[in-house]
Structures are given as structure tokens and as C-alpha cells.
Amino acid sequence: MTLISKRLAAVRPSATKAMTARAAALREEGNDVVTLSQGEPDFDTPDNVQLAGINAIRNGKTRYTAVAGVKPLREAIQHKLQRDNGLEYDIDEITVGCGAKQVVFNALFASLDPRDEVIIPTPCWVSYPDMVRLAGGEPVLVEAAERHGFKLRPAELEAAITPRTKWLMLNSPNNPTGAVYSKAELAALAEVLRRHAHVHVLSDDIYEKLVYDVPFATMASAAPDLCERILTINGVSKSTAMTGWRVGYGAGPKALIKAMNTVQGQTSSHTSSISQYAAIEAIGGPQDYLDAFVAELKKRRDLVVDRVRQMPGLRCRVPEGAFYVFISCAGVLGKLTASGKVIESDMDFAMYLLEDFGVAVVPGSGFMASPYIRISYASSVEELERACSRILAACVALSEGVLSHEQVKAIA
Structure with missing residues (x-):
């Protein structure tokens, strides 16, 4: 053995x-x-965010927190999503993890059964397919060709969907290509999803703030009628230069968030309390x-x-x-x-x-x-x-x- x-x-x-x-x-x-x-x-990391972390230590914010994250951070995320994306979430529809990477994994582990399929447009972030496999699912890789701007097209999505499809994973701005889906392009993909009620969307928005000459759009804003089938994931690592602080978050259907918290409760429990209080400032403080x-x-x-x-x-x-x-x-x-x-x-x-x-x-x-x-x-x-x-x-x-x-x- x-x-x-x-x-x-x-x-x-x-x-x-x-x-x-x-x-x-x-x-x-x-x-x-x-x-x-x-x-x-x-x-x-911006000075005001560093100071928030230092103050968290000095003020004794060094103990266990709720698995889903401290309430002030979830409230800051709630306000951010409304302010920047026009999205409304209840506090128990938001969870905080040890980086966006853990939030993605928690979602997959909480939702996939053996042989469930996850559509992943390629090129894709290196960890997506292996996280799907670790969670017991099967990655379905669909080429988003260079000649189409490295973006998945509706016909390609339609062709990839089967009765076993559970998730479509979208990452925009994209790692590794830098491709950014427009609101119209996301709306076109949403038209396909409306015909397949069993398919959910994992929208990885970790590079949201790093766009050049084009506006950012996210699936939940482009197709608000599908919000109950969309998990929006983001964090502070890239835009606030906080990779080592390990704070990511997800917002989505209450039942999914609860299941994700169950997974996290049996693994990391929660992300660093100090990092969480720094992230409150990163998300809710000055963005200049x-x-x-x-x-x-x-x-x-x-x-x-x-x-x-x-x-x-x-x-x-x-x-x-x-x-x-x-x-x-x-x-x-x-x-x-x-x-x-x-x-x-x-x-x-x-x-x-x-x-x-x-x-x-x-x-x-x-x-x-x-x-x-x-x-x-x-x-x-x-x-x-x-x-x-x-x-x-x-x-x-x-x-x-x-x-x-x-x-x-x-x-x-």
C-alpha cells in the first residue's frame, strides 16, 4: 500500500x-x-494598509475569527461590490479565505461530485485544472484562440456543455494573456447559460483593478438575472500589492457560501486576523x-x-x-x-x-x-x-x- x-x-x-x-x-x-x-x-503595500495591519497587532486583533471572516471586512467587501460593480449581497453571502486561490478551491471542493465537469477556457491559470481534479471533478479545456483575442466565444461554450457540466470558470482580466472580456461579450456567453440552468459561473476577478484603456466588467453585473448561479471571487493580492497577506473573498448564493465555509472550517479555519484588518483598509480606505x-x-x-x-x-x-x-x-x-x-x-x-x-x-x-x-x-x-x-x-x-x-x- x-x-x-x-x-x-x-x-x-x-x-x-x-x-x-x-x-x-x-x-x-x-x-x-x-x-x-x-x-x-x-x-x-500602501502605507495606510501597512499601518492598519500594525494597529491590528497593537490592538490585540490576534485571535481566532469567524470562519467566514470578521464582520467589518465582510461589510467592506459588501460595500465594495455595490460601489464598484453594482452588486448587492447579504453579509452571509460573502466569505473570506486565505487568498483568492483558497476561495476557488473551497468552491470546487464544496460543489463537485465525481465526474462533474468544469469548463475552463485556455490559456488558463496553471492551478485551475489541478484544483478541479483535486476536488474530484473533470476539467474540460476549451481553447480560446489567439485569433479571437484569447476569449471564449458563445458557440464554443455551447459545444462544451454536457449534462455533467457544473461550472464555467472565467478569469478576466486573464492570467496569462491579459485578455479582458467586455460587458457585451459576457452578455453573449450569458445567453448560452440561460439555456443550461445546471451550469454555474465561477468569475475570478482578481485582476479587476489592473485594466488599461478598457472598462472592467464582471458576469454578475452583465447578467444580473443569473446571480444565483454566479460566484464572484476577488482579493487584495494583485491590486494592493498584498500577495503575502493572503486575503481573498467570494460572493455568491447563500447555500454555496455556507458549504464553502464548512470546507474552510475543516482546513485553515480562517485567514490571518491581522491580514483581515489590513484588508478592511485596503478595500474600504483611499484608493488613490x-x-x-x-x-x-x-x-x-x-x-x-x-x-x-x-x-x-x-x-x-x-x-x-x-x-x-x-x-x-x-x-x-x-x-x-x-x-x-x-x-x-x-x-x-x-x-x-x-x-x-x-x-x-x-x-x-x-x-x-x-x-x-x-x-x-x-x-x-x-x-x-x-x-x-x-x-x-x-x-x-x-x-x-x-x-x-x-x-x-x-x-x-
């Missing part, structure tokens, strides 16, 4: 964490590595820092997109939100490195950039899309300039000749 459960056999380590860990190992060995693989802003955050990220986005367009063999769309550029590397496949290795996949290209040029990116295969790489531009301009110069040099250094499939097999 083996110790490890069978359900873990199909679960892969996070591609983003793996590349970041490999980059850290190379750096510890004395190598100069620029890491663009982590989905984490390099800004400091956001303009500077977004302006700086947009500047970095434009820099990276401009540089990528100068790199032979690579191409990319201009992302509308989040802080990633998803880059096609199809143009370098089949080429030879200086050491004679053939670039056969996006993983090969990512490892080539890391091992030979000291730049850590994430292969698109980790996001269920090949051949692409993801660059996070949530780093300083100086770091991005260095990384882009190295990637350009890597592309130029590749052999000009593209090998035939037979030649590639012969070398391999």
Missing part, C-alpha cells in the same frame, strides 16, 4: 512556482538571473494609489510589447489587463542553439532563456497553451530592460535555419 493518495497522481506542480524555484537555485549558485516568472507586483500603480504597469507593458516586436521569431498581442505578456514562440521552433540543441517546444525555449541567457519566464504549456511563453512585467523598468535585451540576444543567437520534422527527430 502506498502512502500518497491516487488523486495526486494527476496533479502537477505549479509551472510558475517551478520556474521561479529553478531561477532561485541558479541565483544561489552565483548566476545572474532576471526572474519574470512570478505573478507578483513589485510595489510595496491605484492610478499610479496602473500608470506604471501600463508603461512597463508598452515597453515589453515594443521590445518583443523587435525579437525575431516572437510575436504578441497587446494585453488589456493584468501584468503579463503572452508571447508566441512558434517562430523559433525547430531552430538550433549554439550548443546544437533543437528548440522543439515552449518548454525548450523557456529553459534555453533561463540556462543560457539568465531570464526566467513560464512556458505556455503550463497554462494549457503551446507554443507560448509568459512574461510578467510586474518588475522594475531596469529589470525589464535587462531581460528584454537578453531575450533579443537569445533570439538572434538561434540558428537561422528551421529544421524539418525528420531532421528534428534525427537529432533528437
Whole structure:
């Protein structure tokens, strides 16, 4: 009898964490590595939010809290959803978890039975399919093609729905592509959902505040008549530079929220009390820092997109939100490195950039899309300039000749 459960056999380590860990190992060995693989802003948590956390400690807010989160935080979330999204929720329709990631998992674990299906448009965040598997469900991956802006279309959704479909997972702005669904695009998907009353929507809005030149929209606002079938998930990690504070939240049907609280009550109990009181300030306090955050990220986005367009063999769309550029590397496949290795996949290209040029990116295969790489531009301009110069040099250094499939097999 083996110790490890069978359900873990199909679960892969996070591609983003793996590349970041490999980059850290190379750096510890004395190598100069620029890491663009982590989905984490390099800004400091705003001063007023830091102070709220410090005051929570000084004021003794260090004890157990309700599983669903302290009431003042849930009230702040309630007001935020009404203020920013026009959504009305009762306090017991809101739950707080250890980051949006835990809230997603709680929802899946609380709702999925064996063989239940979850439709996931790809490219998608690396953890979605494996969280579905851990919860006992089956991920149904549906390509949202680059030529359609990396967005799921109504006909594709219709074709993927079966009697076993329980969830559609939507992430906008999207990780890894930066694609943002418009209100009209969400409304078109909602038309399909109205014909399939058994399908629910998990709307992951964690990058809501990080949009450029386009408005943000969420499914519950685009289709208010479907609210009883929608779970809206968000948090403070990305927009408030609080990744380590671990505060996410969900708002949805009361019965689902109650079930999610049951799951959380038997796992983490609740997120850090100190983090919760800091999050009250992050959500309900001044938001003026956001303009500077977004302006700086947009500047970095434009820099990276401009540089990528100068790199032979690579191409990319201009992302509308989040802080990633998803880059096609199809143009370098089949080429030879200086050491004679053939670039056969996006993983090969990512490892080539890391091992030979000291730049850590994430292969698109980790996001269920090949051949692409993801660059996070949530780093300083100086770091991005260095990384882009190295990637350009890597592309130029590749052999000009593209090998035939037979030649590639012969070398391999």
C-alpha cells in the first residue's frame, strides 16, 4: 500500500512556482538571473494598509475569527461590490479565505461530485485544472484562440456543455494573456447559460483593478438575472500589492457560501486576523494609489510589447489587463542553439532563456497553451530592460535555419 493518495497522481506542480524555484537555485549558485516568472507586483503595500495591519497587532486583533471572516471586512467587501460593480449581497453571502486561490478551491471542493465537469477556457491559470481534479471533478479545456483575442466565444461554450457540466470558470482580466472580456461579450456567453440552468459561473476577478484603456466588467453585473448561479471571487493580492497577506473573498448564493465555509472550517479555519484588518483598509480606505500603480504597469507593458516586436521569431498581442505578456514562440521552433540543441517546444525555449541567457519566464504549456511563453512585467523598468535585451540576444543567437520534422527527430 502506498502512502500518497491516487488523486495526486494527476496533479502537477505549479509551472510558475517551478520556474521561479529553478531561477532561485541558479541565483544561489552565483548566476545572474532576471526572474519574470512570478505573478507578483513589485510595489510595496500602501502605507495606510501597512499601518492598519500594525494597529491590528497593537490592538490585540490576534485571535481566532469567524470562519467566514470578521464582520467589518465582510461589510467592506459588501460595500465594495455595490460601489464598484453594482452588486448587492447579504453579509452571509460573502466569505473570506486565505487568498483568492483558497476561495476557488473551497468552491470546487464544496460543489463537485465525481465526474462533474468544469469548463475552463485556455490559456488558463496553471492551478485551475489541478484544483478541479483535486476536488474530484473533470476539467474540460476549451481553447480560446489567439485569433479571437484569447476569449471564449458563445458557440464554443455551447459545444462544451454536457449534462455533467457544473461550472464555467472565467478569469478576466486573464492570467496569462491579459485578455479582458467586455460587458457585451459576457452578455453573449450569458445567453448560452440561460439555456443550461445546471451550469454555474465561477468569475475570478482578481485582476479587476489592473485594466488599461478598457472598462472592467464582471458576469454578475452583465447578467444580473443569473446571480444565483454566479460566484464572484476577488482579493487584495494583485491590486494592493498584498500577495503575502493572503486575503481573498467570494460572493455568491447563500447555500454555496455556507458549504464553502464548512470546507474552510475543516482546513485553515480562517485567514490571518491581522491580514483581515489590513484588508478592511485596503478595500474600504483611499484608493488613490491605484492610478499610479496602473500608470506604471501600463508603461512597463508598452515597453515589453515594443521590445518583443523587435525579437525575431516572437510575436504578441497587446494585453488589456493584468501584468503579463503572452508571447508566441512558434517562430523559433525547430531552430538550433549554439550548443546544437533543437528548440522543439515552449518548454525548450523557456529553459534555453533561463540556462543560457539568465531570464526566467513560464512556458505556455503550463497554462494549457503551446507554443507560448509568459512574461510578467510586474518588475522594475531596469529589470525589464535587462531581460528584454537578453531575450533579443537569445533570439538572434538561434540558428537561422528551421529544421524539418525528420531532421528534428534525427537529432533528437
